[in-house]
Amino acid sequence: MQNRICEILGIQYPIIQGAMSWVTNAEFVAAVSNAGGLGMLGPFAGRRHNPTSMDEIIDWMRQEVRKTKTLTDKPFAAPMIVSYDFSRIMDMVDMLIEEGVAAVLVNGVDGVDLVPIIAKLKQNGIKVIFRGATATPEDAQNAERLGADIIVATGFDEGGTVPEKIIGSFSVVSHIVDAVNVPVMLAGGIADVRGVRASFALGAEGVYVGTAFLATHESPADQRVKELIVRHTASDLQIFRTTPAYYRSIPTAFSTELVKMDEQGASREEIAQKMYGGQALKKAMLDGDLDNGIITVGNGITYIHAIRSVKEVVDDLMQDFRE
Numbered sequence: 001m002q003n004r005i006c007e008i009l010g011i012q013y014p015i016i017q018g019a020m021s022w023v024t025n026a027e028f029v030a031a032v033s034n035a036g037g038l039g040m041l042g043p044f045a046g047r048r049h050n051p052t053s054m055d056e057i058i059d060w061m062r063q064e065v066r067k068t069k070t071l072t073d074k075p076f077a078a079p080m081i082v083s084y085d086f087s088r089i090m091d092m093v094d095m096l097i098e099e100g101v102a103a104v105l106v107n108g109v110d111g112v113d114l115v116p117i118i119a120k121l122k123q124n125g126i127k128v129i130f131r132g133a134t135a136t137p138e139d140a141q142n143a144e145r146l147g148a149d150i151i152v153a154t155g156f157d158e159g160g161t162v163p164e165k166i167i168g169s170f171s172v173v174s175h176i177v178d179a180v181n182v183p184v185m186l187a188g189g190i191a192d193v194r195g196v197r198a199s200f201a202l203g204a205e206g207v208y209v210g211t212a213f214l215a216t217h218e219s220p221a222d223q224r225v226k227e228l229i230v231r232h233t234a235s236d237l238q239i240f241r242t243t244p245a246y247y248r249s250i251p252t253a254f255s256t257e258l259v260k261m262d263e264q265g266a267s268r269e270e271i272a273q274k275m276y277g278g279q280a281l282k283k284a285m286l287d288g289d290l291d292n293g294i295i296t297v298g299n300g301i302t303y304i305h306a307i308r309s310v311k312e313v314v315d316d317l318m319q320d321f322r323e
């Protein structure tokens with residue numbers, strides 16, 4: 001059963017695996033696309049060590065895009081933001097155009113002018129998936145006006161950098177659906193078919209999923225991280241302030257320290273310095289160093305009960321769309 005998302009992206013099921021720093025690679029992304037969804041490379045896809053320059057980051061992404069093309073003939077996507085250095089976004093966009101990526105994730109963040117970025121992607125026939133850091137009707141309408149093909153509405157239940165506004169996924173989505181004509185996908189906390197059904201009942205036309213794909217055989221996340229995801233529920237998660245807003249983590253020694261800093265009144269910037277400076281996400285999630293890292297996941301972990309294949313996750317979440 002095809003819908004507008006499937007038609008726009010040329011995919012079988014209206015599901016996107018969202019970009020995730022460090023924990024994607026060509027094999028994982030191709031598995032999602034081969035299962036009928038849209039796989040998306042994330043920052044530092046396929047890498048295990050820190051970059052030394054923006055040139056290296058862009059070149060890494062080009063290599064991973066090329067590798068993904070050898071593993072699937074289906075569409076896949078990549079993000080335009082792959083570093084805190086925003087000065088090279090246009091070079092990244094140019095590379096993705098040269099490599100003929102089907103769709104690009106355009107993140108709405110302060111300090112980035114979306115006008116030339118979306119215009120260039122559209123001129124080159126690339127689909128634009130817009131996701132604001134915090135979902136607002138105004139940002140969604142602006143992105144639609146600029147030519148975005150799909151809007152992702154992100155709720156506070158998501159894994160990774162959560163939105164600034166503490167509005168849950170099922171409270172935010174209809175607000176965005178009502179504001180635009182292009183299709184909207186919901187991100188944040190979707191990890192089983194009930195979440196998919198609820199998203200569609202609220203007007204979403206697709207789901208944008210991260211955490212549920214972490215607990216898969218193909219995910220490059222450390223095996224212990226996958227097992228911890230299966231064993232924990234949302235009520236176990238810690239949350240702390242950082243920049244730009246908050247992060248959640250399955251409790252680790254390091255996340256417990258960050259929570260303590262927060263309780264003792266450290267500034268957002270101080271907590272961010274310790275977290276990002278220490279490469280906390282990479283250390284725990286990719287390297288398996290649980291003492292010195294955080295395991296950022298969404299509230300949907302409650303519904304993840306086993307480590308499965310990417311195809312099993314897609315088939316399960318998309319069971320209402322199978323012929």
Ligand SMILES: Cc1cc2nc3c(=O)[nH]c(=O)nc-3n(C[C@H](O)[C@H](O)[C@H](O)COP(=O)(O)O)c2cc1C
Pocket residue numbers: 017018019020021023042043079107154157158159160161187188189190208209210211212285296297298299300
């Ligand atoms: C480990 C992890 C890393 C993430 N890194 C990024 C990122 O680099 N860029 C981005 O746009 N979103 C990032 N996200 C957010 C996801 O793309 C997606 O919006 C989110 O996972 C959806 O919520 P869910 O995890 O509850 O399914 C990350 C999410 C996770 C879990």
